[in-house]
Amino acid sequence: MKKTDLEKAKALKTVGKMKQEGAPGRFGAAADVSADRRAKRKLDQAQGLVSFPVKLKQEVIAQIRARAAQDGVSANDIIGQLLERALKG
Numbered sequence: 001m002k003k004t005d006l007e008k009a010k011a012l013k014t015v016g017k018m019k020q021e022g023a024p025g026r027f028g029a030a031a032d033v034s035a036d037r038r039a040k041r042k043l044d045q046a047q048g049l050v051s052f053p054v055k056l057k058q059e060v061i062a063q064i065r066a067r068a069a070q071d072g073v074s075a076n077d078i079i080g081q082l083l084e085r086a087l088k089g
Helices: 003-020 029-046 058-071 075-088
Strands: none
């Protein structure tokens, strides 16, 4: 058997293995993740919540996360509370 024939056989074997593998995650069970995101977005909209990206320094984020862990709430809740207090005062 020639070397080129061996290489062709290896390539055919590799292609066969690729065909036998399952579908990538984006087409399989992971496709439900986007549906969950849509549902979450709908719930947020029903509560009157709007996405508002903000860039903050790492030290501030660390303090927010620490307070959220201490209070047992999400970082979003802590940021919301802080902003409400700041705007009232």
